[in-house]
Amino acid sequence: xxxxxxxxxxxxxxxxxxxxxxxxxxxxxxxxxxxxxxxxxxxxxxxxxxxxxxxxxxxxxxxxxxxxxxxxxxxxxxxxxxxxxxxxxxxxxxxxxxxxxxxxxxxxxxxxxxxxxxxxxxxxxxxxxxxxxxxxxxxxxxxxxxxxxxx
Amino acid sequence: xxxxxxxxxxxxxxxxxxxxxxxxxxxxxxxxxxxxxxxxxxxxxxxxxxxxxxxxxxxxxxxxxxxxxxxxxxxxxxxxxxxxxxxxxxxxxxxxxxxxxxxxxxxxxxxxxxxxxxxxxxxxxxxxxxxxxxxxxxxxxxxxxxxxxxxxxxxxxxxxxxxxxxxxxxxxxxxxxxxxxxxxxxxxxxxxxxxxxxxxxxxxxxxxxxxxxxxxxxxxxxxxxxxxxxxxxxxxxxxxxxxxxxxxxxxxxxxxxxxxxxxxxxxxxxxxxxxxxxxxxxxxxxxxxxxxxxxxxxxxxxxxxxxxxxxxxxxxxxxxxxxxxxxxxxxxxxxxxxxxxxxxxxxxxxxxxxxxxxxxxxxxxxxxxxxxxxxxxxxxxxxxxxxxxxxxxxxxxxxxxxxxxxxxxxxxxxxxxxxxxxxxxxxxxxxxxxxxxxxxxxxxxxxxxxxxxxxxxxxxxxxxxxxxxxxxxxxxxxxxxxxxxxxxxxxxxxxxxxxxxxxxxxxxxxxxxxxxxxxxxxxxxxxxxxxxxxxxxxxxxxxxxxxxxxxxxxxxxxxxxxxxxxxxxxxxxxxxxxxxxxxxxxxxxxxxxxxxxxxxxxxxxxxxxxxxxxxxxxxxxxxxxxxxxxxxxxxxxxxxxxxxxxxxxxxxxxxxxxxxxxxxxxxxxxxxxxxxxxxxxxxxxxxxxxxxxxxxxxxxxxxxxxxxxxxxxxxxxxxxxxxxxxxxxxxxx
Numbered sequence: 001x002x003x004x005x006x007x008x009x010x011x012x013x014x015x016x017x018x019x020x021x022x023x024x025x026x027x028x029x030x031x032x033x034x035x036x037x038x039x040x041x042x043x044x045x046x047x048x049x050x051x052x053x054x055x056x057x058x059x060x061x062x063x064x065x066x067x068x069x070x071x072x073x074x075x076x077x078x079x080x081x082x083x084x085x086x087x088x089x090x091x092x093x094x095x096x097x098x099x100x101x102x103x104x105x106x107x108x109x110x111x112x113x114x115x116x117x118x119x120x121x122x123x124x125x126x127x128x129x130x131x132x133x134x135x136x137x138x139x140x141x142x143x144x145x146x147x148x149x150x151x
Numbered sequence: 152x153x154x155x156x157x158x159x160x161x162x163x164x165x166x167x168x169x170x171x172x173x174x175x176x177x178x179x180x181x182x183x184x185x186x187x188x189x190x191x192x193x194x195x196x197x198x199x200x201x202x203x204x205x206x207x208x209x210x211x212x213x214x215x216x217x218x219x220x221x222x223x224x225x226x227x228x229x230x231x232x233x234x235x236x237x238x239x240x241x242x243x244x245x246x247x248x249x250x251x252x253x254x255x256x257x258x259x260x261x262x263x264x265x266x267x268x269x270x271x272x273x274x275x276x277x278x279x280x281x282x283x284x285x286x287x288x289x290x291x292x293x294x295x296x297x298x299x300x301x302x303x304x305x306x307x308x309x310x311x312x313x314x315x316x317x318x319x320x321x322x323x324x325x326x327x328x329x330x331x332x333x334x335x336x337x338x339x340x341x342x343x344x345x346x347x348x349x350x351x352x353x354x355x356x357x358x359x360x361x362x363x364x365x366x367x368x369x370x371x372x373x374x375x376x377x378x379x380x381x382x383x384x385x386x387x388x389x390x391x392x393x394x395x396x397x398x399x400x401x402x403x404x405x406x407x408x409x410x411x412x413x414x415x416x417x418x419x420x421x422x423x424x425x426x427x428x429x430x431x432x433x434x435x436x437x438x439x440x441x442x443x444x445x446x447x448x449x450x451x452x453x454x455x456x457x458x459x460x461x462x463x464x465x466x467x468x469x470x471x472x473x474x475x476x477x478x479x480x481x482x483x484x485x486x487x488x489x490x491x492x493x494x495x496x497x498x499x500x501x502x503x504x505x506x507x508x509x510x511x512x513x514x515x516x517x518x519x520x521x522x523x524x525x526x527x528x529x530x531x532x533x534x535x536x537x538x539x540x541x542x543x544x545x546x547x548x549x550x551x552x553x554x555x556x557x558x559x560x561x562x563x564x565x566x567x568x569x570x571x572x573x574x575x576x577x578x579x580x581x582x583x584x585x586x587x588x589x590x591x592x593x594x595x596x597x598x599x600x601x602x603x604x605x606x607x608x609x610x611x612x613x614x615x616x617x618x619x620x621x622x623x624x625x626x627x628x629x630x631x632x633x634x635x636x637x638x639x640x641x642x643x644x645x646x647x648x649x650x651x652x653x654x655x656x657x658x659x660x661x662x663x664x665x666x667x668x669x670x671x672x673x674x675x676x677x678x679x680x681x682x683x684x685x686x687x688x689x690x691x692x693x694x695x696x697x698x699x700x701x702x703x704x705x706x707x708x709x710x711x712x713x714x715x716x717x718x719x720x721x722x723x724x725x726x727x728x729x730x731x732x733x734x735x736x737x738x739x740x741x742x743x744x745x746x747x748x749x750x751x752x753x754x755x756x757x758x759x760x761x762x763x764x765x766x767x768x769x770x771x772x773x774x775x776x777x778x779x780x781x782x783x784x785x786x787x788x789x790x791x792x793x794x795x796x797x798x799x800x801x802x803x804x805x806x807x808x809x810x811x812x813x814x815x816x817x818x819x820x821x822x823x824x825x826x827x828x829x830x831x832x833x834x835x836x837x838x839x840x841x842x843x844x845x846x847x848x849x850x851x852x853x854x855x856x857x858x859x860x861x862x863x864x865x866x867x868x869x870x871x872x873x874x875x876x877x878x879x880x881x882x883x884x
Contacts, residue, residue, distance in 0.1 A: 001402065018402060018439070025439040029377070034369040035362015037560070038438075039511050040592045044817035047511055075362030082361040090360045094352045094783050097791055098224030099359035100366060100511040100560025125826035132817065134511045134561050135224050136794030138828035140787065 004064050008033070009077025019065035024048045026064050027074060035075035035103045039132070046131030049104040049111075050074050056111035058130075075103040078110060086110045089148035097135035105131045109145045118149055200324040202286055203332070204257030205235055205279035212307050212321035214241050217251040219258040220268040221532050222355075223562030224791075225847040226784040227268045229354045231276055233780055234269075237346040238280030238338060241320065242306040248354045253534040253554040263532040263559075264567050264662065266748035266845025269780060273842055281336040283327070290326035291318055341778060341840045350783035355558060365558040367529035370517045370587055376405060378578045378586045379441040381431040382598045383452050385810030386658045390429050391453040398433070398448045403440030407433050407448065410581060412574045418543040422536035425600035425659035426570040432578045438589055445591070456657050458810035461504070461604075464629055467654050468606040471627035472500065476650035480636035483707050484646035486612075489621035493612030497685045500609075501674035503873040504804035505629070506602035506663055507812075507820065512560020513595040518575035519585035520545060525552045525576060526585075530559035532566040540573055545580060563795075564662035568600045593815040600661030601805060603628040605670045609678040612646075617686030619697065621646040626671065628653060630660045633667055635713065638746065640679075642705045642712035643697040658807065664795060665848035668747040672852030673800060673873075676743035677859045681869065690860065691732050691742050695720055714746045718775050721837055722753035725773035729835050730755035738768060741860025745853040748845030750776040751837075754793070756857035758865050759830075764876050765865050767797060767829035767858065772850060774834060777841035785846055786834045792850030793832055798823025800855040800873045821874075 003016050006023075008031065015030050022041075027033040027050075036059055039047030043058035050059045051073040078084045082091075086109050096102045105128065112119060112127040119127065124145050133141065196209025206216045216232035232248045253261055260271050284304055291309040292299035295316045302311050307320045358365055383389055395407040413419070413426045431450055435441040490496060516529035525545055531537055534554045541552050559566055575588035590598075605628040612621035622644045626633035636649035663669060683693035700706075701716035723744050726732070732742065732755060739760075744753035753773045758765040770793055779785045802821040806813045814820035859870045872878040 017437075018443075020443075021437075021439045025437065028368075029371075029437040029439070032371065033362075034364050034371070037366075037511070038368060038513070038589075040817050041442075042592075042816055042818060045511065075360075079361075082357050087360040091352065091356050094350075094356065094787065096224075096353055096356060096359045097226065097787055098511065098559060098561045099353075099355065102359050103362045106360060121830075122826075128825040132511065132822050132824065134509060134563075134822065136791035136798065136823075136828070137787065138794060138823075138825050139790055139830075139832055142825070 002065070004067070006064070006067060006072060007069065008072045009074060015064070017064060019063065021064045022060050023050065023062045023064055023067060023072065024059035027059065033074050033076050037100055037103060039101070045101070046108060047101050047104040049107040049131065051107060051111055054111065054114060056108045075107060078106065084110060085151045086113065086144070086148045089144040089151065092147060093140050093144040095137050095140040095144050097137055101131060101133045105133065105141055109141070109148065113145070113149055119145070196321065200328050202283040202324070202327055203279055204254070205276070206239065206283055208283070208287070208320050208324035208327070210321045210324060212319040213245050213247060214239065214307070214320070215247045215249055218248055219251045219261050220272065221261065221263040221534065221556045221559065222250065223263045223532060223559040223566065225263065225268065225788060226353060226781065227263070228558070229351055229784060230269060230780040231272055232354070233346050233351055234273065234276040235280040237344055238277045239284050240304040240307070243346055243351060245307055250556055250558070252556065253538060255535060261534055263562055264564065266750070266847040266849065269843050270749060270845060277338050278336065281338050282333060285333050285336050286327040286330040287320055287323050289330045290323040291316070294323065294326060347778065347780050348782065351781050353784065366512050366560050367515045367517065367557045368512055368560070368589065370528055370557065372517065372585055375517070375585045375587055376434050376436065376582065377438050377441050378432055378434045378575065378588045379445050379591065380574060380588065380594060381433065381445060381448060381450055382427050382594065383430070384597070385458055386807070387454060387456040387458045387810040388452040389455045390431065391451040393431060393448065393450040395448070398444045401440070401444045401447065403436040404444050405434045405436070406582065407431065407444065408581065410577055412570065412577050413544070417540065420536040420540050422533040422567055422569055423540055423573070424661050425568045426573070427598065430574070434578065434582055434586060441589070442591065459656055459658060460808050461806040464604050464654070464656065464807070468604065468627045468629070471652040471654060472606055472608045472625055474652065476625070476652065479648055479650050480634055481641060481647065481649040483641070483644070486621045486623045486646045486648040489646035490610070490612045493620060494615040495613040495685050496610065497682050498608070498610045499678055499681060499869070499871060500606060501677065501871050502606040503604065503670045503800070504806060505604045505658070506799055506803055507596045507599050507805050508563045508565035508663060509596065509820065509822065510559070510561030510563060510565055513592055514565070514571040514590040515588055516572040516575040517585070517587045518572070518579040520576050520580040521583070523551065527553065527572055527576060528555045528557065529572060529575070530557050530566055531569045531572055532559070532562050533569055537569040537572050540569070541576055544573055545576060563664040564666065565600065568661055592817070596820060597812045597815050600659050602663030602669065603631040603660040605633050607633060607671065607674045609674070611678070611682045613682065613686050617688055619644055619682060619686070623648045625650040627651070629656045629658060630654070631667065633671060635667065635671065637711050637713040639701070639714055639719065640697055642707060642709065643701040643716070645706055647706065665747055665851045668745065668848070668852040669796070672743070672745040672747070673855030673859060676745060676853060676856030677869070680741070680860045680863070689733065691723060691727055694723055694744060698723070718751050719744060719746055722751045722773040722775050725835055725837060726753040726755050726771055729773065729833070730771040739765070739861045739865035741857045741862070741864065743853040743856035743860060745849070745856070747852055748848045750774065750844045750846065750849040752849045752853050754853050754857040756854070756861045758861045764801060765862070766827060769831045769833065770829055770854070770857070771833045772835065773837065774850065775837035775839065776846050776849070777839065777843045779836050780843060782836070785836070788846050789834045789850040790832045792848060793854040794823060794828055796851040796854035797829065797858050798827070800858065801875050804874050804877070
């Protein structure tokens with residue numbers, strides 16, 4: 001066990017965990033931030049996507065000891081009231097079915113739009129390819145990303 | 152107005168059912184876990200009045216509606232309360248929705264499966280709203296000294312025009328609780344709806360996009376431990392021994408033990424399909440610590456039955472296709488005689504592998520079992536059956552067992568089989584502590600109730616005019632005999648023979664979204680295209696000809712045919728019109744139609760040019776599911792079903808080597824991704840005012856055939872073997 005001070009959603013949080021613990025489980029089991037989801041544990045599904053210094057990152061393979069002073073942003077930190085343009089677009093298009101993967105999808109989409117405010121369809125697909133939606137909301141997700149880009 | 156007896160679920164209308172205070176309701180209501188705006192805080196009533204088990208009216212006119220059925224992403228948590236609200240005649244903006252716990256005294260069929268929630272809930276949901284509206288009207292009539300018949304309602308307001316009296320529901324709610332539950336109530340006429348048939352957004356939408364705790368895996372309770380299991384690595388193996396000493400001392404680990412999830416004397420329900428009698432539990436403080444212990448643990452297993460491989464399944468199924476069924480499932484006329492005189496004969500064999508469900512949220516459940524009571528909370532499609540198994544497994548009466556449902560991160564049939572919840576209860580009982588059982592993705596994928604592997608062989612005979620005179624289908628599946636013998640084209644062909652076989656295997660199988668249809672539709676409708684081509688006819692017109700036959704001069708007893716040929720032809724005609732079928736197009740196109748879960752779906756699918764596996768450019772889809780409750784969400788279901796069908800038939804397979812699944816995570820099990828998804832899906836509903844039927848499943852099956860028929864146009868060869876990405880042409884030379 002070791003103590004780590006993490007910068008999460010603009011707040012410093014201290015945790016005492018094994019250094020090999022992935023950020024995903026630190027968030028979920030130790031900090032009560034459950035919006036970041038467990039889907040595969042091997043960075044293949046994208047359900048655990050967070051922003052690490054603004055870059056979409058899979059939290060399930062990011063060990064807590066490797067984070068250092070980097071800024072972590074989770075879905076809970078994307079906006080106070082769910083009014084980030086990407087979240088608003090998701091609601092407007094009524095994207096979710098089961099909803100489980102959507103926090104990860106939103107985190108990937110919001111990181112993309114930060115860097116590329118007007119992505120082409122192809123750029124959206126390439127950026128989002130790491131996020132699986134088992135319910136098949138892909139066409140709505142693309143629509144929502146474009147709507148957010150335009151707003 | 153239709154006058155109906157309030158016979159459905161009478162118990163639901165007995166007041167003071169224990170639900171009034173929301174005592175059993177877990178804190179998942181929209182208002183409870185989202186930060187409320189000042190308007191929302193102000194809008195909460197001081198007092199709630201329960202008019203029946205489905206709803207309560209606040210003194211300020213707000214209404215809470217219980218959503219009885221489990222929510223797996225099919226959006227019933229929005230659409231079921233919409234039906235209640237419609238008959239109650241309340242404005243949707245004044246409605247709050249809560250997930251009901253399992254309560255068999257109030258609700259009927261609290262189950263998510265077979266696309267039946269809306270169809271089978273339709274009557275009781277309407278009755279609940281209409282009964283409450285009646286009681287509010289009676290209360291107003293007594294207060295105003297007028298006849299209830301003269302009182303009208305709209306958007307939660309009662310009005311008596313002649314006397315000029317008017318009141319909101321909230322004002323009459325208290326008095327309404329003492330009104331007798333009516334023997335009969337009037338329902339609205341289909342067609343005079345103001346909520347049903349309008350777009351309503353997902354009631355959990357905001358919680359989903361802000362990452363609020365909604366799902367079973369998000370359950371964290373005071374003093375809760377995490378549990379994981381180690382199950383046999385292969386089907387056909389069981390626990391032999393293990394060495395736990397070194398693992399028990401690992402950081403955060405509380406206990407490691409072998410346990411019987413299903414001792415022999417447990418009375419099992421059908422929902423216990425796939426149950427594994429004994430396994431190993433690891434219990435600890437956190438998920439990661441349990442995962443580390445799981446990796447370090449050495450368990451010895453022993454072989455107890457044949458260790459089956461995919462090559463064995465393939466061979467055994469193929470040999471069944473060579474075998475006649477002793478008593479055919481259905482026989483009309485004489486196919487052998489017809490084949491002898493046929494001008495043309497077409498024969499093909501289609502096959503598909505096992506599939507895992509792969510819900511994005513792996514199996515999990517919270518359980519807290521004490522000698523006095525059992526509290527179960529988590530994602531389950533069959534809460535009632537789970538409770539029944541727990542009665543036997545825990546030796547506890549149902550009254551002492553509370554089963555509560557969270558929103559589910561996908562179902563697709565996997566969570567019909569709640570063995571994971573029984574395992575959680577057994578572990579909690581042994582630990583005498585609250586635990587949350589968590590499956591790793593690998594546990595989830597390798598201990599499944601899989602979609603069976605299937606093979607089917609078709610043979611059709613055409614006369615010299617290209618008329619279909621004989622149809623023979625023989626199908627086989629693992630633990631499933633595949634064929635729906637009374638579905639189309641039964642009833643449309645004079646000489647028809649349907650035969651089916653099941654191959655018993657120890658690889659556990661179960662319902663996977665649109666069971667059987669998810670394979671047989673793709674095969675049947677692809678073969679139909681082959682036959683139409685041999686007949687020299689347009690594939691869509693060829694199907695319509697057959698439906699004409701089934702409408703005008705059905706073969707056999709028409710009551711036996713499991714479809715309505717007019718509605719079937721209706722969706723084909725609609726998709727023909729919407730797609731301009733028959734007009735010139737440069738795109739490779741395929742058409743297919745299928746009937747399942749009481750609904751009819753036809754699709755025209757267009758491919759982009761190029762590539763080994765061309766991408767789907769556009770799908771035009773026609774659906775007859777009767778009345779559409781919530782078009783916005785209904786389209787989402789249709790889109791999802793299509794993507795599910797195309798994705799799995801193109802990319803996915805679960806294979807076995809010596810009983811062991813060869814894929815255990817998404818690096819080897821391929822699911823469709825964004826850049827492979829259809830670019831556009833267009834959905835059209837038949838507007839016929841018929842009572843609603845299934846929606847969650849029916850769009851999936853025909854998509855596979857529409858794809859395979861379009862692939863034939865694009866590539867010039869037929870695709871017989873799923874996943875299509877592996878169905879390569881044989882090397883020539």
